[in-house]
Amino acid sequence: MKKIIIALFSCLVLVHIPTTVFAEKKIYVESQTTSDPSGPRRGTELNFLTLEVNLETCELCFTFIDNVSNVGLTLTTNGVTYEEDELNAVIGQTVIYDLEDYEIGDYDLTIEVDGIVVAIYTVTIEE
Secondary structure: OOHHHHHHHHHHHHOOOOOOOOOOOOOEEEEEEOOOOOOOOOOOOOOOOOEEEEOOOEEEEEEEOEEEEEEEEEEEEEEEEEEEEEEEEEOOEEEEEEEEOOOOEEEEEEEEEEOEEEEEEEEEEEO
């Protein structure tokens, strides 16, 4: 009887372990391409900021490596805006989007300067 109670208690403890221990989200960032030469810049490098993903904290980090006025950062999916920032950035400034609680799927990240789109990325969140 004692063994059965210990076995049941062990099962109950295992049921209450958070699922985040077993499943981590993965984030991928890909540049969207366009056939229009006046469209968004191709590639993942912009000359005024770096874009990095911290997989441990599920964060998307923008670090400005130059002073830039009128920068717009927008993260959307299916017409819904999840993050939006308009700022005058200075060297070393960092903007962080915490994607931990975001649904799995594809999001569009648009970067603008003075209202002109300079880059569009697809941010994919998977488990």
